[in-house]
Amino acid sequence: MKFTKMHGLGNSYIYVDLFKETLEEEQLARLAVEVADKNKGIGSDGMILVCPSNVAPVKMRVFNNDGSEAKNCGNGLRCVAKFAYEHGYVKDQTFQIETLGGLVTATVHTEGERVHTVTVNMGKPRLTRESLPMLGPSTDKIVAEPFEVAETKLELTAVSMGNPHGVFFVEDINQAPVDTLGPIIEKDERFPEWVNVEFVEVVSELELHFRVWERGSGITQACGTGACAAVVASILNGHSNKGESVTVHLLGGDLEIEWTESGDVLMTGAAEVICEGVFERK
Numbered sequence: 001m002k003f004t005k006m007h008g009l010g011n012s013y014i015y016v017d018l019f020k021e022t023l024e025e026e027q028l029a030r031l032a033v034e035v036a037d038k039n040k041g042i043g044s045d046g047m048i049l050v051c052p053s054n055v056a057p058v059k060m061r062v063f064n065n066d067g068s069e070a071k072n073c074g075n076g077l078r079c080v081a082k083f084a085y086e087h088g089y090v091k092d093q094t095f096q097i098e099t100l101g102g103l104v105t106a107t108v109h110t111e112g113e114r115v116h117t118v119t120v121n122m123g124k125p126r127l128t129r130e131s132l133p134m135l136g137p138s139t140d141k142i143v144a145e146p147f148e149v150a151e152t153k154l155e156l157t158a159v160s161m162g163n164p165h166g167v168f169f170v171e172d173i174n175q176a177p178v179d180t181l182g183p184i185i186e187k188d189e190r191f192p193e194w195v196n197v198e199f200v201e202v203v204s205e206l207e208l209h210f211r212v213w214e215r216g217s218g219i220t221q222a223c224g225t226g227a228c229a230a231v232v233a234s235i236l237n238g239h240s241n242k243g244e245s246v247t248v249h250l251l252g253g254d255l256e257i258e259w260t261e262s263g264d265v266l267m268t269g270a271a272e273v274i275c276e277g278v279f280e281r282k
């Protein structure tokens with residue numbers, strides 16, 4: 001099976017081009033675990049399929065390294081946009097991409113024919129408890145809600161970007177309990193479909209520090225949908241402002257995120273190819 005390994009700020013996936021390759025649906029979860037394995041496979045945070053679509057030039061499917069399928073992936077979308085443009089599946093520099101979480105619009109920024117940076121309009125965040133989903137009384141949004149876990153009192157702000165995010169603000173990002181509380185919150189029973197867990201330190205209204213424990217993948221260098229959720233949460237908590245581009249510092253680099261006055265979330269960042277190859281299926 002031919003693949004391309006790509007990353008967005010160190011959040012790497014094994015990309016398989018289903019315009020050319022054929023995979024069986026029932027094999028996808030196991031294949032994602034196999035290719036992501038750093039010892040017996042290629043090594044990545046998961047697998048992303050670049051698929052034909054009936055409603056857009058291209059469709060993205062995302063599998064975490066535990067084999068679970070997610071409805072969206074910000075770093076993945078930038079790499080899919082780069083892949084589709086450089087492989088000639090799209091001619092314009094702005095085009096739609098279908099995800100399980102809905103349609104998004106990507107714009108590739110190029111030097112010659114090479115895409116170096118991509119802006120994705122991620123659409124509107126979903127804020128209701130049901131949209132996450134999260135158990136509990138129906139609410140229009142969850143902002144700084146008391147959230148006790150493992151005898152620790154936290155405040156939860158919850159945002160869906162098509163996939164679920166629990167955002168917690170901390171005083172010092174270097175003390176954030178990512179590897180201790182991350183895995184516990186990820187699978188907390190209050191989140192029936194589990195949750196991506198983000199810890200954020202506010203530097204200023206235009207600058208955030210960010211760490212993530214991803215649902216289905218654990219600690220990653222970056223999470224694009226998580227960075228979008230962090231900026232939305234920062235604005236909901238009065239730390240940042242709509243209509244201003246916020247720089248989010250992730251372990252693997254920076255993303256520029258804006259929650260516009262019209263309500264859409266714009267994400268801009270790098271997308272890079274690491275290598276191409278052939279994976280010998282078991």
Ligand SMILES: N[C@H](CCC[C@H](N)C(=O)O)C(=O)O
Pocket residue numbers: 011062064069070071072073074075076163164196214215216217220222223224225226
């Ligand atoms: N772990 C996520 C999918 C990958 C998202 C992340 N890598 C990004 O860049 O948005 C989930 O299960 O919802």
